[in-house]
Amino acid sequence: MGGLTHLIVFVSMFVSITLISEAQYRLPIMIYEPSKQYYTSISLRSPNMYSVTFLLDLGTNLTWLDCRELESLSSLRFITCQSSTCKSIPGSGCDRKSCLYLQPNPLGKRVTGRVVQGAATFSTKDGGRQLVSLPRFTFSCANQLLPLPVSGVLSLSPAGEFSFWRQVTTAFNVAPKFALCLPSSIFGIGHFYVGGVNSYNIPPFNASNPLPMTLTPLKNIDSGKYIISPTSIYVAGIPLSLKPSLLDGGAKISTVVPYTLLQTDIYNALASAFTRKATKMGMSKVPGTAPFKTCFDEGGSGRNIEEFMNVPVIEIGLPGRAGEVKWRFHGANTVVRVSETVICLAFVDGGKKPIEPMVIGTHQFQDYMIEFDLSTSRMAISDSLLSHKTSCFNTI
Structure with missing residues (x-):
C-alpha cells in the first residue's frame, strides 16, 4: 500500500505541475480606428492555412466566423446534435443532424451558425518564436457579414468550455488565464497572451523586473461576464458623493464598448467634479460633441493629454487583499481629443436604468496590462504603461 500511496502522490504532483505550466501563447492585437474596437488574427486550415481576423469579445461564449470568408469548408468537421460536444454547449440546438x-x-443582430471543428494556428514565444496548432478548435460557422477588417468574433467569456482562451489552456495544459494589452495607436500592435507566466516582457519590465500589478476579485464569473466591484470613484483624490447602491451592480469590463458607460447619476457626479477641477486648472467648458457631453477648450496653454498632470486624475476604488486599491486613469485614458484645442471627458452617460451601472470601455484600459486569472477568479491591473515611458506595443 505504501508503494501505491507514493505512486498516487507522484502522479498528483505531476498533474499539478502540468496544469501550472508557464508556457505562454501570444497573438497580435490591432485597433480598428473607426469603431475603436480590437481584433486579432488566427490561421485556419481551409484546406490551406488561411488568415482570419476576429473581433475580441469578453462577452461571447463561442467563437463564430462568417465561413464565406474561407476558401473551402472541406477541412472542417461538422458537429452532430448527438455528440458530447454539442450537448456540452449551453444553448445549442439542432437542424436535422447539425449542431446549431x-x-x-456585439456588432448587430443575433447569429445562428453550425458548430464545427477545425485546426487553428497561432504563434508562441515559449522556447522561441514558433507556430502552434490547436487541432480541434470548436467554433460556430455562420453566414453573417461583418464590417471590415473583421471576419468573426473571438470568444473570451469566462463561462463554459469553449471560449478561445479555455480551449487553448485546456489543450496545452497551461494555467487558465489570459491577458490583454490594447494599443492606443493604429501604428502599433498590442498583444493577447494566453497561458500562465508571472511576468510580461514589456521593456523595461521582464522576469527580473516585473510589471507592477494590482489584484481585485472578479464577481460572479458564471454569468459569462467579467465584473469587478467598485467601492468608490475619485476625481483628483476626492471621492464622489454617491449613493452606495449605485455601485452595487459592479462594473463590467468590455472589449467592444469604446468609452466607459456610466449610469446617469454616476456620470453626472463624475462630470461635475471633473468640470470643477478642470476649470480651476484654466480650461473653459464648451458644448459637448457626441457622444461626449462634457468638453473643454484648452485655450493657448499648449496642454498635451499624454502628459499626466494636465487633466484631473480619475480613480476607481476596488477591493484588494488588504483594503481598497485604486485603478488610476491619467490624461490619455481620461479624455479624448476631438479638435486641435478641444478635449472631452472620455466617459459616456449610459442612461438611468442600464443593466450594469458601469461598463469599462477600451479607451480606459489602452496601454494597461489587464490579466484575467480564472484559477483564482481575480483580475490584475498594471500601472499605466505610459507612466513608465512605455506602451502596449513596446513588447518583445
Whole structure:
C-alpha cells in the first residue's frame, strides 16, 4: 500500500505541475480606428492555412466566423446534435443532424451558425518564436457579414468550455488565464497572451523586473461576464458623493464598448467634479460633441493629454487583499481629443436604468496590462504603461 500511496502522490504532483505550466501563447492585437474596437488574427486550415481576423469579445461564449470568408469548408468537421460536444454547449440546438448555436452579436443582430471543428494556428514565444496548432478548435460557422477588417468574433467569456482562451489552456495544459494589452495607436500592435507566466516582457519590465500589478476579485464569473466591484470613484483624490447602491451592480469590463458607460447619476457626479477641477486648472467648458457631453477648450496653454498632470486624475476604488486599491486613469485614458484645442471627458452617460451601472470601455484600459486569472477568479491591473515611458506595443 505504501508503494501505491507514493505512486498516487507522484502522479498528483505531476498533474499539478502540468496544469501550472508557464508556457505562454501570444497573438497580435490591432485597433480598428473607426469603431475603436480590437481584433486579432488566427490561421485556419481551409484546406490551406488561411488568415482570419476576429473581433475580441469578453462577452461571447463561442467563437463564430462568417465561413464565406474561407476558401473551402472541406477541412472542417461538422458537429452532430448527438455528440458530447454539442450537448456540452449551453444553448445549442439542432437542424436535422447539425449542431446549431445562437448567440448575441456585439456588432448587430443575433447569429445562428453550425458548430464545427477545425485546426487553428497561432504563434508562441515559449522556447522561441514558433507556430502552434490547436487541432480541434470548436467554433460556430455562420453566414453573417461583418464590417471590415473583421471576419468573426473571438470568444473570451469566462463561462463554459469553449471560449478561445479555455480551449487553448485546456489543450496545452497551461494555467487558465489570459491577458490583454490594447494599443492606443493604429501604428502599433498590442498583444493577447494566453497561458500562465508571472511576468510580461514589456521593456523595461521582464522576469527580473516585473510589471507592477494590482489584484481585485472578479464577481460572479458564471454569468459569462467579467465584473469587478467598485467601492468608490475619485476625481483628483476626492471621492464622489454617491449613493452606495449605485455601485452595487459592479462594473463590467468590455472589449467592444469604446468609452466607459456610466449610469446617469454616476456620470453626472463624475462630470461635475471633473468640470470643477478642470476649470480651476484654466480650461473653459464648451458644448459637448457626441457622444461626449462634457468638453473643454484648452485655450493657448499648449496642454498635451499624454502628459499626466494636465487633466484631473480619475480613480476607481476596488477591493484588494488588504483594503481598497485604486485603478488610476491619467490624461490619455481620461479624455479624448476631438479638435486641435478641444478635449472631452472620455466617459459616456449610459442612461438611468442600464443593466450594469458601469461598463469599462477600451479607451480606459489602452496601454494597461489587464490579466484575467480564472484559477483564482481575480483580475490584475498594471500601472499605466505610459507612466513608465512605455506602451502596449513596446513588447518583445
